[in-house]
Amino acid sequence: MDAISITGLAKSYGTTLALDGLDMSVATGEIHGFLGPNGAGKTTTLRILLGLARADRGTAVLLGGDPWADAVDLHGRLAYVPGEVQLWPTLTGGEAIDLLGRLRGGLDEGKRRKLVERFQLDQTKKGNTYSTGNRQKVALVAALCSDVELLILDEPTLGLDPLMEALFREVISEERAAGKTVLLASHILAEVEALCDRVTIIRAGRAIESGTLADLRHLTRTSMTAHLTGPPDGLSSLPGVHDLIVDDQVAHFQVDTDKIDKVLRHLVDIGVHDLESRPPTLEELFLRHYRDDPAELAQ
């Protein structure tokens, strides 16, 4: 059974339409990337899943329950890290970790010690003296040291330095190995690319793409740079080749991923002494989806 399944979810705030018929599902045991620019509706979706906001229309099923009606029972089985962590000014980080863990139903002290050490978190500071990144670490440790089935993370690496970001990826991979499900909302593509099994891309309150990274890449182009030994005859008219630039004997172009074999054959005929091929990055996928060109989107 899916850990999360959402169909036709809609939510508006006054005249602003935050969600407009969102469909998505997260399978149990996977790390699911939830990608979208600011204001696309990611946080609204998470708040509905957490029972903090009620959907106007549509259904959401979370761990087999109703996120609004069964909120308290479900919350014992999940942990949440908000996008912008605020701590209580008079409580230390350690106290906040204990409090949140206990309210969730208990925390694993051994795991907490290890996480605090790995994230190099000073637990004795008061909540209002932490930097943004350190507040984020407090929230991450608090979420990760409980034994829960599902982690809901909203831009969890905001404010973390690159070393800590790498550590975060390591820790999340371990969580997957331990059988947990992770829903990771982000607009940092490298993070999603490195971690996620499947991705849902949301735009203006709707899911516009969903699938494994391989599925999504299929929809796009591979960048190639070929050092040719012969003239690049016929390359520009070959179906599937785009944006060809020939500079001396070096050809730069993009290929529709499903036409690659034909293009390769043609290159071999011309003669190649070096070939670089780069799979499309999520960045490119993303740009394609967010380019504000309705005609292109319709294709």
Add this chain to the structure above:
Amino acid sequence: MNLFAGTGSLIRLALRRDRIRLAIWILLLAVLPVITAASFAELYPEAAAREQIAATLGSSPAIGVLLGPLYSSSIGGLTAWRLAVPASLLIALMTSFTVVRHTRAEEEAGRSDLLGANVVGRRAPLTAALVVAVGASVVAAAVAAGGLVAADLPVSGALAFGAAMAAAGVVFSAVAAVAAQLWHGSSAARGAAVGVLGISFMLRAAGDSTSGVEWLSWISPLGWSQRLRAFGDERWWVLAIPLVVGLILVATAFVLSTRRDVGSGILATKPGPEAAAASLRSPLALAWRLHKGALIGWIIGFVGLGTVMGTSATTFADLFAESPELARLVEQLGGEEGLADAYISAMLGVFAIVASAYGIQAALRLRTEETVGRASPLLATAVPRWRWEGSHLVFALLGPVLLLLVGGLAIGVAYGISIDDIGGTVVDTLGGALVQLPAVWVLSGLAAALFGVAPRFTLLAWGALVVVFLLGQLGPILQLDQWVLDMSPFTHVPQVPGGEVTATPLLWLGAVAAGLTLIGFAGFARRDVG
């Protein structure tokens, strides 16, 4: 770089953010003196009647506790006497909150870094906050003085009254400026400024009511406002004291501000425990941690004020007994004891209003936690919404009980010691304190209901408190219709000690309070968080 660069832009920013907040403060401060002067003129048009009032009330140590000395029985003199302390208190709150809001609170929220990275001098934020706060007091004072002149009162007196108000604004802007440098958190800085205000009030209350220690009033900023003797024989040189003190404090604040980093306080924040005590495992335990400090501060204030009031209750009665005609009146009222009772029940009424302010503040902590973003992570754990909401409302409902109990107890014990009957007076004053509770709960309940149903309008709870306060203070003077007075829950509270207690109004008030609180729970259970 110019240390003051960008001050002008910051002033405009502060005015834009505070345009409604400051307008309300200024309106309140400007209107109060005009209404008060008008009501004195209407009630006591004849000089003889005013002199009688002045002779009895003005020299009473008991009234001295609350309002200080009276210097002239003219309408202006009575107005200045009636309002010098309340207006100074209000202006002190306005200025200190404004200064902290635009300095320390901005740093705490991290917005100062955003501004500091632009062309903003290191001294600009504090300068801008001071200009706005002092400017607002000067505007309020000028409007108030203008209103008094328009009401045909002497110009020099009106100017002196306004100057005293503005001077209080200067001193407390400066106090808040220093506090904002010392502490890391904005609530600590605000608390320190209010603490200084409380101490000023106590010093002045003691100095104005007890012979031999009059000098205490001279070291209290609230005392300076009166010693200018507006509408009496004005002593303009007194103005030099608040101005010099203000300048010294402002200079201190600027020196301190250059000795610290943006975001940090001069007083270092101590590290705390790595892990929470075993008891910190429920929303209520968290709420206790969050409310503890403020509640203790309020309790100290209530004990202090109660003691001063209780001690002065007998002198109040004595004074009336000295004049033969008044003695007869006193007899009719039930003797000296009856008069002291009436005084105590009136004081308890003041306590109840103040306790309501605590109740509203405690209830609205819910909204602060929600908007700052600390409620969501908590409600994403296995905590039902009603338990989180209830954990703060416990303080909104039971906090006033505690405050009125310690306040009533302090009055009772102090009064009891002075008439050698602690047992009797304590029972009376505690009873008098407790009958106020249902009315206090109505205001706490209103704050809870607004939080549940109309979270964006929670400030209306403070508006309701101001209306209730004004109805209580000015209603009888303005001879408003009974139905207007009836809108205030406190109109329905029986007078205790001294009066008859009927259960019906108390039960009604209790039912209204309970209903409002339930609306608060039901509304929050249904709405979105955040």
